[in-house]
Each structure stands twice: as structure tokens, then as C-alpha cells.
Amino acid sequence: GQWLRPRLVRYAFGYSPTAHWRNVDQRDAQSIDKFVFVGTWDPERERLIAEVGRTHEVAVYGPYWHRSGRHSGVHIVSSKGLFGQPQGAVISRYAVALNVPRAQNLRTGNMRTYETPAQGGMQGNVCGERILRNGIWATEPHDLAGHMERWLDLPRAQRIDVVRAAHSEVEAFSYENRLRDFLDGLFADRNLKSSQDTPAGHSDER
Numbered sequence: 001g002q003w004l005r006p007r008l009v010r011y012a013f014g015y016s017p018t019a020h021w022r023n024v025d026q027r028d029a030q031s032i033d034k035f036v037f038v039g040t041w042d043p044e045r046e047r048l049i050a051e052v053g054r055t056h057e058v059a060v061y062g063p064y065w066h067r068s069g070r071h072s073g074v075h076i077v078s079s080k081g082l083f084g085q086p087q088g089a090v091i092s093r094y095a096v097a098l099n100v101p102r103a104q105n106l107r108t109g110n111m112r113t114y115e116t117p118a119q120g121g122m123q124g125n126v127c128g129e130r131i132l133r134n135g136i137w138a139t140e141p142h143d144l145a146g147h148m149e150r151w152l153d154l155p156r157a158q159r160i161d162v163v164r165a166a167h168s169e170v171e172a173f174s175y176e177n178r179l180r181d182f183l184d185g186l187f188a189d190r191n192l193k194s195s196q197d198t199p200a201g202h203s204d205e206r
Contacts, residue, residue, distance in 0.1 A: 013111050014175045015118040019084035021174075022092060022120045024160070024167045033152055034059060035124065036094040038082050039112065041065040045100045048126055050074055051141035056148055058098060061090060088119030095159075096124040096136065096148050114173050117166040122159070124148060134166035 015021070035056050037049055041064035049058050053073020066079045082090060091097045101110045109131040116123040116135075123135035126144045130137045136151060138144035151159065 012173075012178055013105075013109055013114055014173045014178045015111075015114040015170065016084075017118075017174050017176070020088060020115045020118045022085075022088045022118070024120045024164050032093050033095045035096045035098060035148065036061070036090060037098040037100070038062055038087055038091060039100070040081075041067055042102070044102075046071075046074075048100050048141050049098060052098065052126070052145055052148075055142075055145045059094070087115070088121075091116055091119050091121035095122065095152060097121040098144075099123050099125045099128070101125070101128040114170050117163075117170040118174075120163060120167060122151070122163050122166070132166065132169055134162060134169050 035052070036059045037045075038061045039045065040062050046068045049060065050071040050073065052058055053071055055073070057073050057075055060074060060076045061078045061080070061082050063079060063081045065076045068074070068076065097112075097116045099110070099112045099116060101113070105113075106128045109128065113123070113125070113128070113131050117132070123132075124144055124147070125131075125135060125137045126141055127139060128137070136144065136147045138147055154162075
């Protein structure tokens with residue numbers, strides 16, 4: 001048989017049902033009316049989060065944040081990494097979980113784009129393009145701060161309804177479903193290639 005021509009396939013981010021999925025009805029219903037960032041430090045993330053911190057204090061968890069400067073609105077809770085269910089336990093308690101994608105993920109989203117809603121958190125995405133229908137998305141930190149103020153003004157029950165909608169929207173984006181879609185597309189392309197290579201009136205059946 002002939003080899004298929006190699007091609008580049010981008011495998012999208014998603015979430016792990018085992019590591020990240022949390023039941024929205026069993027969580028702490030965003031008991032802390034503050035904001036959190038869970039992720040690794042880098043200078044650009046520090047700059048953007050510090051801008052948000054001018055109007056809203058941001059609690060920070062993640063590796064290498066001991067390298068950051070002092071900012072009045074940025075409270076470094078822990079410089080240890082949080083993953084899986086411990087990460088979700090933190091994210092789901094705060095009013096908004098900030099997501100600051102790196103440059104290469106601005107158009108496609110990063111891991112936290114899908115993990116945060118799967119874990120029952122409300123995503124506040126700064127500088128990235130809108131990937132999902134639900135969540136708070138802004139192109140500049142000051143715009144995000146304004147959105148977050150309006151979010152806090154909503155009744156808690158209404159906020160939980162929005163979080164539940166985001167939770168439902170992201171359910172289809174597990175890594176298992178991503179892989180299934182990838183394999184379905186791969187075999188569909190292979191079958192199409194095979195049919196195109198088969199001369200008219202000839203059957204490959206043995």
C-alpha cells in the first residue's frame with residue numbers, strides 16, 4: 001500500500017475528566033469575592049496581573065512567583081505548583097480565576113481555558129481572543145477589571161447559573177473527546193484517499 005503524505009495536525013488543549021472535572025453543585029459556590037491566578041510566573045504575566053491588581057487584589061499561586069517584584073494588589077499565596085483537584089479546589093472558591101495566555105496561545109487558548117470552567121471556576125481571560133461563549137474576555141487589563149466589577153454586582157445565584165453554563169459548555173472538550181475527534185478525522189481522510197486512488201470499476205475487496 002501507499003503511505004499517506006505526512007501533515008501537521010494541531011492537537012487542541014482540553015481538560016482531563018479525572019484531574020479537572022468537578023461537580024458545580026458540590027463546590028463552595030465562589031465563597032471568596034476576590035480574584036485568583038494559578039499558573040507559572042513570567043514577566044509579562046506579572047505586568048498584566050499587576051495592572052488588574054491596581055483595582056482588585058489578586059491572589060497568586062504558582063511556581064517562580066518569588067521572582068516577581070512587589071505590587072500592592074498582588075498577593076503571592078504560594079510559589080508551589082497546583083495541579084488537578086487541588087488546583088480546582090482553589091479556583092472554584094474565587095469569584096474570578098484570571099487566565100493570561102502566552103503569546104503563542106492567544107488565538108487558540110491554553111490549558112487553563114478549558115480547565116477553569118471544568119473545575120467550576122469563572123474565567124477572566126486577559127489579552128486572548130474569545131474561545132468559548134461563556135466567561136469574561138477582555139483585550140486589556142483595565143477592561144477586564146471593569147467586567148469583573150460588574151460580575152461582582154450580580155446576585156450570587158445568577159453568578160452560579162453562569163458558571164454552570166460554562167461548565168456545561170466545556171464538557172465536550174475533554175482530552176478523550178479531542179483524541180476521538182482527531183482519530184475520526186484521520187481515518188475519514190484515509191478512507192477518502194483510498195477511494196480516490198481506486199480506479200473506476202475496480203474493487204479493493206479480496
